[in-house]
Amino acid sequence: MINPQEVIEKYSIKDLCESADDYYKSIANPWPQMAKPFSSVVEAPELLINMGQLLSGLKLGKTMRVLEFGAGACWFSRFLSQMQCATVACDTSATAIGIGKRLFHEYPIIGDYVAAPEFLVFDGHRIDLPDESVDRIICFDTFHHIPNQEEVLAEFFRVLRDGGIAGFSEPGRYHSRSPQSQYEMANFKVLENDVDLDGIFKLANRIGFEQCQATIVNAGKTVFFIHKGVAMPDSRGHEGLAYAMKAERTSYKVGRSEQLVIDVDILNSGGAKWLCKNFGDLGVVKLGAHLYDANRNLLNLDFARSCFARDVLPGESVSNAITVTFPHAGKFYLSLDLVSESICWFENVGATPAQIEVTVQ
Missing domain, CATH: 2.60.40.10 (Immunoglobulins)
Incomplete structure (x- = not known):
């Protein structure tokens, strides 16, 4: 049984970033990645449930600038743009970002963009955005791959505006023990870490995040949120209009x-x-x-x-x-x-x- 800590100690952050890019380079046909969440009849129900929980808790409004961290092929970013958010898609893999650009080009949203989508390659340490420049952050099935969680959370805190929310959809606290996770860690340079909410929330509080919320959804999956300050709704959404x-x-x-x-x-x-x-x-x-x-x-x-x-x-x-x-x-x-x-x-x-x-x- 491989312990995720062994992977963290064995590979550098650069190694893990390179292995993520190698994974996307090995994909001969990117259509299943681009067609998510509807590319698999098995995965679609779970993905849609988790997406719904995540979107509900983020309290999005039209024209909000939303960073998708760990965007992969950028399929979620495309839906955010469809909801009239100003989307920033960020991933460690330049190859994945290239697939995302292709997705936006070949399958544009219906209607007009409120802002052209932005694409960033993450070096494992610093998000290439100014301080307090995004309203929301989405991390969908990505944070359990991150070895330097405190450093990344500090970057989330830096780029979020006051009142901003970071939302996560992640596997549970025993994720690393699953056969699939063990297989991935044994054969590829990839981290399949457990999601320890107590530990993540302690890190978030130490950095300055104030409010932490979690919801356990289907199959032990976890959707959770951390807030920078108090989020005041505004008229870009329905909440609080009276x-x-x-x-x-x-x-x-x-x-x-x-x-x-x-x-x-x-x-x-x-x-x-x-x-x-x-x-x-x-x-x-x-x-x-x-x-x-x-x-x-x-x-x-x-x-x-x-x-x-x-x-x-x-x-x-x-x-x-x-x-x-x-x-x-x-x-x-x-x-x-x-x-x-x-x-x-x-x-x-x-x-x-x-x-x-x-x-x-």
Whole structure:
């Protein structure tokens, strides 16, 4: 029975990086790597379950910059880009990164990228990114191959922004004893280490990570998260979107060609920060108006918009105004709601819009 510590003592970090690249060089047909998680009917269910647990705990938002550490053929990075994240794929194997570039080129995502995918080769010690430059880190079935866990965790802490989360999906604490792990360590220069959560969490705490969470999923697999500071959600995702809104008046009479200006006071009563600007307007919060006829039939969902001058933090109150002009004379109803662009209307997650009755003469 090979002890993983023997592998760590026998091979240098450079040796292990080279063996990882040799593995990818030996692959004659990369399609099974590129087609994950659907390349195997046996592996797909487990991979999808673990992916779901990981994505749920990371609390991703559109346009977040996400580092996939140990990306391999970059199939997970491609799905992150599909979810409109700004993806950085990093691996010790330049050959694997080359396969990933081919995957993105030959099978691009549906729609537009929020940012072109980035690709990095990891030297085993330092991630080639500036301090505090990523929002999230994903490590999917990779950390148990890492001999210098404390050094790598320190790099995660360095490149994560305050409030960032690193999420891991890894095998269990007896991984090294499995027949497959023993075979790999006996025949190839590869580390198949056990995942000791207590030990990993102690290292993480010593480095500065504050919150550690773990979930045991199917077949003893472990999904766990470490947080740098407190993660405040923002309007790039659904979590924490709520308000209390009060309009200056609830009924108006205006002339047919007259512009109506409606003043409102709004409290951010949720836990998420409202962004006033972002790439492509994604996740930007605005005051919006739906237009209904006299029988409250919807005429125009996106009747009007009004921007905020600054970000709005949880607990803050702001004043805003929206200007509207009606298409013809008659009786109308306006429903004033907030929208996080390309994310959702706040009403869809439980907020109560302000109702305005307007008579156009």
